[in-house]
Amino acid sequence: MDEILSMKGITKVYPNGIVANKEVDFSVQKGEIHAIMGENGAGKSTLMKILFGMEQPEEGEIHYKGKKVTLNSPSVAIDYGIGMVHQHFMLVPSLTVAENMVLGIEPKRNNVFFDFDKAVRMVEEVSKTYNLDIDPNAVVLDLAVGKKQKIEILKALLRGAEILILDEPTAVLTPQETKELFEELINLKNKGLTIIFISHKLKEIKQITDRLTILRNGRSMGVYDTKDISEQEISRLMVGRDxxxxxxxxxxxxxxxxxxxxxxxxxxxxxxxxxxxxxxxxxxxxxxxxxxxxxxxxxxxxxxxxxxxxxxxxxxxxxxxxxxxxxxxxxxxxxTSHIPEDRMVYGVAAEGTIGENLISDRYDYPVYNTGLIQRVKDLVQKSNELIDDYSIKCDGHTQQVNMLSGGNIQKVVVAREFSSxxxxxxxxxxxxxxxxxxxxxxxxxxxxxxxxxxxxxxxxxxxxxxxxxxxxxxxxxxxxxxxxxxxxxxxxxxxxxxxxxxxxxxxxxxxxxxxxx
Amino acid sequence: MADLLDIIFSTSFGYAVLRVTTPILFATLGALISIKAGVVNISMEGTMLTAALTGVVVSAFTGSGMAGVVAAVLAGMLLGLMLAYFALNLKTDIILAAIAINLMASGGTVFALYVISGDRGISSSLASKVLPKIQIPIIHQIPVVGSVLSNHNILTYVALLSVIVVYVLIYKTPLGLRIRAVGENAHAADSVGISVIKTQYIALIMSGAFAGFGGAFMSMGYVSWFSTNMTAGRGFIALAAEALGMGRPFGVLLTSLLFGTADALANALQAFRIPSEFVQMVPYVVTILGLVIYAKRRQSMAQKHKSEDRV
Amino acid sequence: MNKKILFEAMRTLVAIGVALLLAFIIIFTVSEDPGYALQRFLLGPLSSLRNFGNVLEMAIPLVFTGLAISVMFTAKQFNLGAEGGFFIGAVGATALALSFELPPIIMPIVAILCGGIAGGLGNAIPALLKSKLDASELVSSLMMNYILFWLGIFIINNYFRDAQAGAMASHRLPEQVKLIRVLEGTRVHFGIFIALLMVILVYLFLYRSRWGYALRMVGLNIRFAEYSGINTKSVVLYSQIIGGIIAGMGGAVELLGMYTRFTWFQLPGYGWDGIIVAIMARNNPLLIPVFAFFLGYLRIGADLMSRVTDVPSEVVAIIQGIMIMLVTAERLLAGWRHRMIVKEKMQNQPIDEGGVQNG
CATH class of the missing domain: 3.40.50.300 (P-loop containing nucleotide triphosphate hydrolases)
Structure with missing residues (x-):
């Protein structure tokens, strides 16, 4: 099989200083289903965003069909034939299926107006070619998750995708929908498409992929043939130690x-x-x-x-x-204490200091206030105590929370919630x-x-x-x-x-x- | 009171409503396009003001009212471009960038007027032009309707036509589809290769163009001169009109007419014993009432959901 | 943290530099004698005690409106009503001064408080609408500016107007309500101390009180505040009312310090200037006086320039606009900042510290 795409030495550092990918090598062959595996935070999504032109790497090269390419925006990636189905669907809820699908490549009437009928025909055509059934006139808002995913896949196919990236596609699906998706993917593979499948679910990977690449802490842990590697082995590589x-x-x-x-x-x-x-x-x-x-x-x-x-x-x-x-x-x-599901939305004020975040539940307690004035010293002392007790790795209580790693941010939340x-x-x-x-x-x-x-x-x-x-x-x-x-x-x-x-x-x-x- | 009703139901009042609605409608359509694209443009006030001055100056120097309008619209587009550059490229908060434009326009127009003409605050030495009024054939002959609808400044008709143009643009063209997609889910638009920034640039420049028309009308139709802060909050009222009109072109036509009526009423009431200060307040009070009604309705809809939930 | 302050300071300097450069270009373009114009603009305020005094006089109201805006912006309330609050505050002080007779010292205090209450009431409307109905405070506060203006004019015209005065003006303010002059040879008045006191009070409020803490958390992340048990609705309410009170007090102080009667028949614009000051100061109350002075200096410089040259003082409006835009431009210098962070991380980031939130 031919190598259709390769990424070499990819390094990505986010503006907040987090290193998401470090010298990652990755390649896929034409017509395979290739998994990218790794824990949450291993850098899978970042690598794929780079491949789809949504993020620019600090270092590294991408070769596509033998030529070096610069993917500096999704539209460039799409033009090369790379399509992506995101974990969070990229759909506009108030528009119809057809409108969503032709977004960016709208058919025109008289060179000026949007041609609704043609859009519907385009959708019908592609859905027939690939055997994926969908109603072009439905409003996306009203559709079930599985249907939305189907729209996303069709959207990429409509744009002539040869490589399809699926970011944790099964996370939101019911078992039936997952089964259906896998049948569709194998069908697409048989039609010559190359599929990159991001997941951390071992069973799925074993079931559907040909090869897999494992990422850990932003680095590649190697490429393996799926049939030659055991679930235990994959898990060991993903987590690092047993x-x-x-x-x-x-x-x-x-x-x-x-x-x-x-x-x-x-x-x-x-x-x-x-x-x-x-x-x-x-x-x-x-x-x-x-x-x-x-x-x-x-x-x-x-x-x-x-x-x-x-x-x-x-x-x-x-x-x-x-x-x-x-x-x-x-x-x-x-x-009652509460560790919220989404720490960045509810758990912390990311732009506040660690100290400010540690006291949000008790800032008004009588012990921390004398009359109108807060006992700032006591609050700082409490913050420092908590930083020590919960070994929050930081430069001190005045550091901004968004400069910390995910684990330490969660420790800030936990320290506050457990210490009351x-x-x-x-x-x-x-x-x-x-x-x-x-x-x-x-x-x-x-x-x-x-x-x-x-x-x-x-x-x-x-x-x-x-x-x-x-x-x-x-x-x-x-x-x-x-x-x-x-x-x-x-x-x-x-x-x-x-x-x-x-x-x-x-x-x-x-x-x-x-x-x- | 009977006198008041006489005034309100007179044809001249109807005519006045259309006249004072014109600048509000332009600004509201501009606000609508920007908000549809997810980039609220609150610099309509300053943009209109700048355009009003540009129109007066250019028409005085060229001797052509049309040239004045073109220049005013270009000035509006330029400010839209500037707002877009700061907000979209330099990531300035768009509200603050717009406030900056408003402040610059408020002082800058006075500065520019003085430098250009030596006038302070009012363009009395500039021989600026006024745009022509148009008699609509047939309709002009119809008794009441004719005197309300006909013989308006050309820009009043442009404003009314713009409602249709904006409707077609937003709902019937690829660009409109993109603008709505960008405003509703920018990530989705981005993921299919639509340049979010480019679309928002276009929307902000178009919104500037409409403010430009509004400004041109102020200084070359509503009155025939430029004066300091002559837009008097119309650019802000437009934001309320947009919200009340639920972001729909024909909806905002109605709400703009509502605010226009309040404005016209303020002028009409001046003939009565009501203190002029309160009369002056009318459009602003109506705007706040409008906001309250809008918010109340939104809230009661949410409430209704909740009470249904409890069944 | 320190690096962040450094970046912000750099950005502020760049913004000021670019804005001044633009001003110079404008001055060179429009002026017959740009050298002299520039000299008056930059050095004029220092040329005499009186001129320097003018800068301080100008800075006093800017401190008040700057503080008012910074309190509201810190809570992420885009209330732009400081303008109307300032105006109605001056009206409130006038009304008190002309209606009651109180002993010296007490009288100005009561008058200023009265101005504060007027300003607070003015802002209470957008605050209530936001808090109860979630209606945009931005639009309603803008409308309130005009409503308060006309209300103020109505009050002055109908109850306190001096028919003898040539122009529209109130009766003369009694002597004992006026703020004393504190710097010989200038009109700098006691209001400067009140302004500085307010700086300290606002700082204490924001950074040393539980209400200030709650207010800041609402500004940083309102959902976090709600989750933490902070009453966000009340913060939305009191942040705006306090902003109104401070603006109103500013109007009262300005009137009692600088005027013999109420003579404003248009909005004085200090509310908008307060936005500039607050933005330049990053909403930090302790920096408000610095930038109020800076803006005052620019204003007086431009004013002095316009008196003796052919450059109108409104050139400042352009400088201000550019400064706001650049100071708040997140991307300005961001490339430099990102490169520095990347360099640092590449050198000493151990691999096991990597890992992003969402893979």
Missing amino acids: VILTVNKTDAIPGDTVLKIEDLSFYDKGNKPVVKDLSFRLRKGEILGIAGVEGNGQGELVEMITGLKKASKGKIFINDQEATKLSVKNIRNLK DPELIIADQPTRGIDVGSTEFIRNKLVELRDEGTAILLVSADLNEVMELSDSLMVMYEGEMAAYFEDASKVDEMELGMYMLGLKKMEVKEMGGALGE
Whole structure:
């Protein structure tokens, strides 16, 4: 097979100083499905953005069909026949499928006006050629995720893509949609297309790719034929050492109920139930894990408990006090802490200093204020203490948070949330996208706090994490409780997967344990 | 009160409404295009002012009103270009860059007028031209309608036609599709090779052009001279008119007419015993009321969603 | 952190340099005697105590409006109502001074407070609309400028107008309400100390009080503030009201320090100037007086130049515009900055510190 594309010695440094790629070599052959693998933060997306002309590398060369090329914008990449399906869809919701697809290559009538009919015909043609069915007149807003992805693939094909880059395409799909996607991809491969497939899901990679390149911390760990490498080997190369982060913990000694959820529901703007009649309880000294594919209502549940969203129905009790309608502040006053899912949006003020970020929950406490004036010295001292206690790697409390690495930013959030003597911690994806060291640190802290009697609700898309840390475990699927396991250590991973994907669902009486019945 | 109603229902009042709506409508259409592309242009005020001066100066020196209009529109486009350069290339906050343009225009026009003509504050020594009025054939003969709709300044008709032009541009051309795509999801546009910056440049330059027309009308139609800060907040009122018109070309025509009516009413009320200061306030108060109604409606729609949610 | 300050300082210097250069070019183009014009422009303010005094007099109101804007901008509230607040503040002080008789010292204090309240009330409308209805404070505050102007004119015209005075003007202000002169040979008045006191108070408020902390966090990331339990709606409200109060106090101080009666029949423009000062000072209250002085210096220089040469003083408007645009231009010098960061990282970034947030 011919090498259709190669990247040599690619180095990319972002303006905030983060090195995303360092001297990466990468090449693909015509007609293969090639995976790029790596943990969150390994530099996969950056490498692909460079290939698609969205980012410019500081160093390195790209050769395409034997010639050196400069890809300084997506349109150049598209002209060469490189197409990309982004993880977050690049669609304009209010426009129709046809309008979205011809965006940038609009057919014209009389050289001036936009030719709607021709656009529709173009879409029909390409969808027939590649056997991908779509309604050109539908408005994108109304379509399901799988359909949107199909539009993205067709969009690239319409533009004559020979190389198709797919950035974690299965992350947002249901199992059925994934299966369908894989069939389509193999069909496209048979038609001569080259496909680059970014993922960190081992099984998928084994199933569909021919070769794979592994990235770790921005560097390439080599290229392998998929059939010649074992899952264990891939995992070792991705993570670096054979660490399966095991957490040493004893059995939980649960106490009184701290958090009680009763028939809680949340309906979105379209009146669609996102959380449906959820009931469970969480006890002192217990970690209750919530497993589930992302987007099954976990985020809304967390936001309702912490006061950021108001419940549409049902009740929330924290330490026997009704908290359903309380403000964020009042809920925090009930000794509740919250590690938010997206640290850069909610967890920190990125342009603020570390010190400012560490005190946002307690800046108004009487101990830190004398009359009208804040006791700045005490606040600084507290910040320095927290920086030490949580080993936040920084130049001091006046450094801006956005100059830190992801792991250290998360430690800032964790330091603040764990240090306020919480009785209830809502931890939403507490270790997402951060380095192994910080992950280990945060997980151990969670267990430590549990041992001290804190009640912890752990939401995580990382199956290892929920299974390692949780004492009890529940699964959310489509906003409902699909399963509840009193003892998380006895849960089988495969079985859990079935509940997460909606293939199985427990009977209500089986889940009575969630309510302590 | 009866007198007031007499005035409001007179043909001359209808005529006046169209006349005072003209500059607001131009500015509103300009604001609309910029906002559709996701780059709000709040420099309409300063741009109109600059264009108003340019029109007066060029028409005085060339002896041609048309040349004045062309120059005014070019001046508007130039300021749109400048705003685009700072906001899009140098990444200046677009609001602050626009404030800078407004401040520059407010003092700079006085400076330029003095340097060019020696006049202070009002262009009394410049023999500037006024644009012609046009009698629309047939309609001119119709009694009431004719005296409201006909015999307006040519730019008033340009403004009304511009509503249609903007509609066609935004909804029926590839450029309009791109402008909407860029404004709604710039990443999406970028990912298919549409230059977001180029599209926003075009939108800002077009919005400057409309402000240019508005400015030309102010100094060569509404009145026949330039005076300091003569736009008196119309460029800002346009922002409110755009929001109230929900960003739709025919919607903003209605809201511009609403503000134009308030303005005309202010002029009409001066004949009565109402203190002139309050009369002067009318357009601004109406703008705030408009904002309140717009915000209320948006909020009640959200509320409705919520209460439905609770069913 | 220090490097950041260095970059910002460089950018400010470049902005000032480019703006002045442009001013020089304009002066050379329009002036018959550019050398003399330039000399008056740059050195005129230092040529006599009176001229220098003029700079200080000019800086006083700019400190107030600069502070007002910086408080609101720090909370990311784009309220541009300092102009109207300043004006109505002066009207409020006039109304008090002409309606009540109070002992010296007390009277100016009450008058200034009255001005502050007037300014605060003026800004309360856009603040409430934003806080309760999420209506754009930008547009409503711009409208309020005009409304407050006409309201002020109405009040002066109908209740405090001196029919004997030739032009439209209020009655004379009583002596005991006026601020004393503090520098012999100039009109620099006690307001300069009030302005500096306000600088310190605003600094303490923003950086040493819990309300200031909440305000800054709302400005940095409102969702973070909300998540942290900060009452963001109230911050939106009080940041703008405080901005209005400071602007209103500025109007009152300006009136009581510089005028014998209320004579403004157009908006004085200090509110807009405050935006320039606040932007140049990066909203840092301690830098506000520096840039207020700087702007005052430019103004007086241009004024002196226009008196004896053929260059109108409005040339300053162009300088100001260019300065704002360049100071806030993020990309200006960004290339230099990025190259320095890259160089540094390439040299000493250990590989395991890499890793980006989203792969």
